[in-house]
Amino acid sequence: MKYKVFVAGSGGIGEAAALLLREWCEFETEIFLGDVSEENLAKAKNFILQNSQKTSVVETILMSKDGTNEAMKSAFESCACLLDCSPGTQAPRMARFACDFKMHYANLTEYVAETDEVIALAKDAETGFVLQTGLAPGFINVLAMSLYRKFVEQFENETIEKVGMKVGALTAHAHQPHFYGFTWSPIGVATEYVKPSRVVRDYEIRQIPALSDRETIIIGGRTYEADLTSGGAADLPDYFRHKAK
Template identity: 30%
Template structure:
């Protein structure tokens, strides 16, 4: 039985531990510096619980030794140190980071490593990159590749039409940082909160705008192969305008700590969420201009006798599925592994990835 160390006992780490326990094939250790969070996770009876400060590399190395894989569900700014520890103990490494610079640093750490290093294994980046790359491969030439993802409340009640569903640090990070895209075949940086658009899926209207990190490594891989590529976050109409007031007019973009405090004090957490996933490609096939898209809506469901939110399920499913594919030999077991190396059909057939395999929807 493979030994897995999950770092971070928050929403995603807890869900991943339960998923892995339910499979029956993994012995899981769940570690965090927060004893209260570990005590809460004890109710799941899904993992051995250890209190450790992940910023203490010596202590973390001691805990990590002997594990086959380390899964980080910690904030992005802790992941470079965690990746160094994974390399030192010979474990494979996986995370759900959206931060571009963190991912680049982990790629450097992976060179010559004994295990596989696979950052960005969550929803966006992660699953959306796999779905978009699958569309890309179906065309002879691609003129446009669009990636759209949103984690939304099913029943919005405030003017932002939003509830907190995951890491507030990660949310603010993607609202403030420059965004990668491909324009006329060349990689460019575009501003967050720009590129506004609206669209409808199954009768529900959404807005979308540029945010950082969701495109993953696709720009590295597809520069010169796609005319245009971009990633945008999906929200209900009206969200972007209020964000611009907060971030630009009130200059909270210069004070992310204050912005985090405001969000966490004012926006309630919800378990009643829905994940909207939309990938679209326009290109030529056999000389004919055509279009294909991939659409999913994922809701929360019961796993291990408890109800879990859609963001917990989708993020953890991507993380666990890719780890499972590496440790069972379906993906490379050493060095840096891109999300785009994961086949969409293989992931949807995986025992963890199957949570994405629901019906297609209509645009």
């Protein structure tokens, strides 16, 4: 079985996702890389071809910054799925492409307002929409729900004191001025720190400033700081409203 996948955005995350799809999928894939930069496309395609043992097709599509062009339309019409690795502000635009061309859609973004817009678009979609599928939001939310369901099953009680999700990655080589290992968009990182956080307090959803609830945690005998950021909880605040204090 063969599927054609359009990967929108050929930066570090996009090229890595495309490589994983080509190399590790249980089915054969044809990858269409889309980006507004020819330089990024050439770099990403070269990265995939050099690091993959597979011989399946990898095509590049130069995307328009606004609207569509003939190359985009042709690729969209042939693809089953659009994996959105573009900047978070582009999520509603990419989701509309998926709706218009009847592709399944998945994204990685932590942007809250844009995610709400995509959810509204997806209500009338004929295909599947899987949002916020990265690490946080994404895997951490699946893990939290798994633990919560085990709690409910064991104690037969859906009301809980607290759900806390902490995600972080510490690089071995941190440099001034940020002391942060950027493996994805610095703009996305900044967004998590400056936009409001959606949290549950006293069983209701609140919006409070990011970085406004700092706490100290100790892991393996080392002391770290943790704080609130925007977007990492995905839609769990909606689910845990009236369930978590």
